[in-house]
């Protein structure tokens with residue numbers, strides 16, 4: 001986090017993850033996991049001043065492992081309960097979105113596929129009820145995939161502009177807007193492609209501090225470094241920065257990122 005700050009980073013979204021090395025099989029384990037994420041956010045802020053927004057949900061892929069351990073029906077119940085729990089954190093303003101939610105990005109058995117769809121449907125309903133966005137983990141999507149995702153959200157009563165497709169690897173044509181909001185992997189070429197697109201869209205690294213997989217993801221400092229690159233050059237630079245970092249947050253989350261002591265560096 002010190003490196004993020006040193007690179008010019010001021011705010012980030014932190015998605016929860018499994019910290020214990022085994023798939024949760026009880027709600028208590030999810031509660032512990034969510035508490036860890038919220039603690040990390042507070043500790044990071046206290047130590048560095050970086051504002052960290054927790055994003056909480058049972059990871060959709062957990063469903064596969066949990067089903068193996070306790071059966072599909074119990075695994076569905078657990079995921080639903082953990083989504084309700086995460087929704088409670090949003091209500092209490094201890095988290096800002098449900099995520100990652102979605103479906104396995106690899107082929108699974110038909111019953112697990114059905115289970116994933118049921119659980120994702122519940123995530124959309126909880127998000128609608130507590131009034132927050134969902135951050136979606138899914139396979140890579142083409143235009144039809146974005147449209148289908150938007151339709152699925154609307155069916156659950158959630159507007160598509162509250163659905164963030166995380167780890168988007170290709171530019172989504174804003175004119176073909178399905179309403180679903182891409183969060184682009186901050187590769188240099190992709191950032192260049194989307195830099196002038198109207199809001200909402202985000203940049204992300206999907207950073208995971210895993211010593212066993214060095215270099216598996218973009219470094220945590222990538223987004224502030226890309227922002228610096230975007231801020232250089234012509235008179236439209238300010239507008240280019242405003243879209244992903246302020247306007248998109250306002251449009252999707254409904255509030256403006258808070259800045260301590262006036263303007264961000």
Ligand SMILES: [Zn+2]
Nearest residue numbers: 100137166167
């Ligand atoms: Zn993911």
